[in-house]
Amino acid sequence: MSMPTHIVAVGGIVENELGEILLVKTFKGGWVFPGGQVEAGENLMEALIREIQEESGILTVVDQLIGVYSNTGMYKGHDGVTDVPTKVMLDYVCRPIGGALATSDETSESYWVNRDKVLEMITSPAIRTRYEAYLAFDGKVAYMAYETKPEFTVSLSRKI
Template identity: 70%
Template sequence: MSWPTHIVAVSGIVENEQGQVLLVKTQHGGWVCPGGQVEVGENLMDALIREIKEESGIDVLVSHLIGVFSNTGEHKWHDGVTEVPTKVILDFVCKPIGGQLCTSEETSESRWVDKDQVLDLITAPAIRARYQAYLDCDGTTKYMDYVTKPNFEVKVNRSI
């Protein structure tokens, strides 16, 4: 028997008291909310706290889940060779509790951006759709299934 392979990832929309959102600039994705893959044996909250700290220098408290997103398209990684499996991404709202803004091996910039100006910086269609789900949040959890290659296409978009 062959087990299915999925990448599980987490992302944090970190909101400060001034109504700003934390963004990091990555090599391949441009401006994004910080986050990344959950490591083997790691729980979702620890993974999210670790990823945000690694990418931005900010310590956070995870508040609540706002969306579950699946990138079910089959495509090659940035190297043009590696097959990318289905990716399941869980987006959470977080509150900063310490740390200092910095960059990392994965990020070239990190900054606080006014909530209504975030979409001016984010160019990747899937990241834009996920951030828009946060802006449109009505207390329910958003579920979206999409593909990113060859073009961004939403297959399922609903609240649960």
């Protein structure tokens, strides 16, 4: 029996002093909060700071873990061929400390959005659910297991 390989990803909900949330528009998935896969040799904080800066131009500090998510569907790994059984995502609240809004080879727009308008812009059920966990954060970390294909289905949701 071979050991499973997991994709580890991080997401950053960046809120500025005006109560606005940083969103980026991806070429394939619409509006999302920035984040992405942790690369070999990177720690989670380095990966998140890098992803946010790459996708939006904004420099950040990571403040608080707010969510842990398991997407238990089968997906293709980095090589586009190998099946990867689970994607583990960790969401953090982050604070902007510099930079300027920019785009990247993954994003066509970056924008500060009033926190009450964010759900009007996010169409992905998984991203919406993770943002709702941020809005409901009460000091306990949200944990959720779900699949996104063929449709968004939650199998476990609790606070830990």
